[in-house]
Amino acid sequence: MSLLLRGAAKVTIYTIGISYSVERAVKSAYERTVGRLLEATSGWRSADDRHAAYVRQRYGAFLHETPWYRFPFGEAPSGVRRVADAGASAEFPAL
Amino acid sequence: MACGVWRTREPALNFRHCERRFALSAEYGVKAVYAQAIDAATGATFGHDQPTLRLVAYGDPATLRAVEPSIRAARASVPIGVARESRECGEWAAHTGSGGPDDDERTAKAVAGRRTITPFGKNHGMILRRRYLARNAPVGILVSSLGCSNQMLDVVLKNRNRKRDESRFALRLLERQDDEPAAFLVKYESGLHRTSAAGSDDRRCHGSASLLVWEPL
Numbered sequence A: 001m002s003l004l005l006r007g008a009a010k011v012t013i014y015t016i017g018i019s020y021s022v023e024r025a026v027k028s029a030y031e032r033t034v035g036r037l038l039e040a041t042s043g044w045r046s047a048d049d050r051h052a053a054y055v056r057q058r059y060g061a062f063l064h065e066t067p068w069y070r071f072p073f074g075e076a077p078s079g080v081r082r083v084a085d086a087g088a089s090a091e092f093p094a095l
Numbered sequence B: 001m002a003c004g005v006w007r008t009r010e011p012a013l014n015f016r017h018c019e020r021r022f023a024l025s026a027e028y029g030v031k032a033v034y035a036q037a038i039d040a041a042t043g044a045t046f047g048h049d050q051p052t053l054r055l056v057a058y059g060d061p062a063t064l065r066a067v068e069p070s071i072r073a074a075r076a077s078v079p080i081g082v083a084r085e086s087r088e089c090g091e092w093a094a095h096t097g098s099g100g101p102d103d104d105e106r107t108a109k110a111v112a113g114r115r116t117i118t119p120f121g122k123n124h125g126m127i128l129r130r131r132y133l134a135r136n137a138p139v140g141i142l143v144s145s146l147g148c149s150n151q152m153l154d155v156v157l158k159n160r161n162r163k164r165d166e167s168r169f170a171l172r173l174l175e176r177q178d179d180e181p182a183a184f185l186v187k188y189e190s191g192l193h194r195t196s197a198a199g200s201d202d203r204r205c206h207g208s209a210s211l212l213v214w215e216p217l
Helices: A003-042 A047-062 B014-045 B061-067 B090-096 B101-111
Strands: B053-057 B071-079 B150-158 B164-175 B183-192 B208-214
Touching: A003 B014, A047 B014
Parallel strands: none
Antiparallel strands: B053 B208, B071 B208, B150 B164, B164 B183
8 A cells, every 4th residue: 555545544544533532522421411311301202312313324324335424414403304293103113 | 294303393302302402403513514524535535436336247238227227328339358358448458557468367367266155235335436437437347257146356446646456346147148148237345455366267258248337226
């Protein structure tokens, strides 16, 4: 492998490693405090929880074919998706 | 109701509903911005991903399309032969920088003889880096060894920096009858793989080829 490719590969690995670590750290800190508090008081079966699980499901399938950065994260808050108001649906079972 | 996380309705779990709405929106927003930056950086460094794979297959395009509807013929009836047997590999040579009989011989040996059963499914899409592909130019993937239903090809291409890389492709026989040309589908399996040529197969394919584009669903 050429020096150029080796350098690019290292940058890629470092970028992924650092960004993923930061993401997990931030989410862990949030979910273990605010998220846990709200979960204890309000549960975890809201329509938004189901929507989040759906997005994750799509994201997992998406990664099989496409780089992660092509995933339409920007569409997740406002994109088209049918989410039941409450309870389970055929498309999206109860958590 | 068509809705994203900002259009959900939650009559019961109000606190959780509001908290998730803002938390998830923050997550998606940050990721959207970061993904755009990474996409731009990756494109500048490695080239943008090619969503389609151009390949050479043998058989009637209509037949192939009947087998796999997502295949689209880019150019049909391109005369091409196995490099070892035929020198009609201008497209291939353009990508490899080869063209001499020695290179063709080595390449033909590299692509022959690897017979690994490879599962095939639509979930395994094609991701090709543009650096391996000249824009609007067909990639001469050498096809040989018609005698088995599944085999692996090691396709040697050169990137735009003229550095030789090897990518691994899976070759699947879609349809073949004794008296008819075989139809092939070449499936990109993964990124750069260092592989070595192993074995050879003297069976060669004849006839015309169809240049197809595999488009992941």
